[in-house]
Amino acid sequence: EVQLVESGGGLVQPGRSLRLSCAASGFTFDDYAMHWVRQAPGKGLEWVSGISWNSGSLGYADSVKGRFTISRDNAKNSLYLQMNSLRAEDTALYYCAKDRTYDILTGPDCWGQGTLVTVSS
Amino acid sequence: QSVLTQPPSASGTPGQRVTISCSGSSSNIGSDTVNWFQQLPGTAPKLLIYSNNQRPSGVPDRFSGSKSATSASLAISGLQSEDEADYYCAAWDDSLDGYVFGTGTKVTVL
Numbered sequence: 001e002v003q004l005v006e007s008g009g010g011l012v013q014p015g016r017s018l019r020l021s022c023a024a025s026g027f028t029f030d031d032y033a034m035h036w037v038r039q040a041p042g043k044g045l046e047w048v049s050g051i052s053w054n055s056g057s058l059g060y061a062d063s064v065k066g067r068f069t070i071s072r073d074n075a076k077n078s079l080y081l082q083m084n085s086l087r088a089e090d091t092a093l094y095y096c097a098k099d100r101t102y103d104i105l106t107g108p109d110c111w112g113q114g115t116l117v118t119v120s121s
Numbered sequence: 122q123s124v125l126t127q128p129p130s131a132s133g134t135p136g137q138r139v140t141i142s143c144s145g146s147s148s149n150i151g152s153d154t155v156n157w158f159q160q161l162p163g164t165a166p167k168l169l170i171y172s173n174n175q176r177p178s179g180v181p182d183r184f185s186g187s188k189s190a191t192s193a194s195l196a197i198s199g200l201q202s203e204d205e206a207d208y209y210c211a212a213w214d215d216s217l218d219g220y221v222f223g224t225g226t227k228v229t230v231l
Contacts, residue, residue, distance in 0.1 A: 035220070037166075044123070045158070045166065045209050047220040059219050095165060105213045107156045107220055109177065111165040 002026040002110040004096045009115030012086055020115060022079040022096030030054075030074035033099035035108050036081045038092035038117075048094070049081065050104030059104050064090075086119045093117075124149060125210055125223035132229040133200045141226045143193040143210030149221055153213040155193040157186055158222075160207040169208070170195060197228070205230045 008020040020036070036048040049070040050059045058070060069082040079096055093116050097108030126144045133139040143155065157170035168177055170186035173193065183204075185196045193212075197204055210223035 037222075044207075044225040045160075045211075045222040047211075047222060050220060061219055062217070100168075100171060104220070105153065107171070107211055107213065108166075109168045109171065111167070113165055 002098060004098060004110065004112030006094065006096045006112045006115035009094065009117045011118045011120065013121050014087060014119055016086055017082070017084045018086060018117060020081040020083065020094055020096075020117070022112060024077045024079065024096075024098065027098065029077040031102060033057075033102055033104045033106070034072060034079045035097045035099060035104065036070060036079075037095045037097055037108065037111075038090075039095070039114075040089075040092040043092075046092070050099070051079070052104055053102040057104055083117070086117075088119050091117060091119050123224045124214060124217070124221050125212065127208075127210060127223040127226045129224070130227045130229065132231055133197075134231045135200055135202065137200045138196060138198045139200055139228060140197075141195045141208055141210075141228070143195070143223050145191050145193070145212065147191060148216035149191075149212045149214040150188065150193055151191040152215055155186065155188050156211045157184075157193075157195045158209045158211065160209065161203075162206070166209065200230055202230045204228060 035050040093114040096112040098110045100109045154172045158166040159169045160166045173188040174186045
């Protein structure tokens with residue numbers, strides 16, 4: 001059974017940084033691309049970033065480009081999101097999601113339960 | 122502002138058929154496959170349809186997807202109370218070089 005467990009969320013002041021982690025199990029991690037998707041309170045889904053199986057292909061939403069960095073450690077079955085220069089509009093539940101294939105173009109299939117990031121002074 | 126447009130709401134009585142539209146453009150739906158996700162209240166999204174019309178194992182055949190040109194649709198036949206949820210379409214966008222979700226549709230079972 002696929003399991004994705006996010007961690008690292010919390011309350012952070014505007015302009016500060018936060019690093020999210022996602023521990024994956026139940027599948028061969030390095031066979032699949034991975035994504036971060038967020039959902040602001042009461043709002044819809046917004047794709048944040050994706051990374052291919054071998055980190056060769058990365059993608060970012062325009063809203064986070066230059067501020068967020070996605071990475072993965074296949075040896076540790078882990079996905080990360082380094083978030084810098086955080087803004088109030090980054091406040092959201094951040095989901096880690098596994099792609100259906102090795103490439104980020106196909107989109108997520110399995111999702112974690114999310115970790116909440118609140119940006120406020 | 123999402124590039125994939127869905128109606129904000131849809132409703133039906135138990136047993137009815139409900140259809141949700143997803144309107145895009147040549148850079149997303151027109152050139153890539155469409156996925157649909159179901160999000161029950163207070164839970165993480167779940168993949169409902171992939172590659173326009175394929176159901177993952179475990180998804181009832183009451184759910185079906187279709188695509189034509191730059192639009193896609195999700196149909197729920199034999200509507201049940203447990204289908205009350207938010208539904209999102211999604212696709213890769215070649216112009217944005219990113220994955221995009223639709224605006225979401227809240228389905229209510231009357």
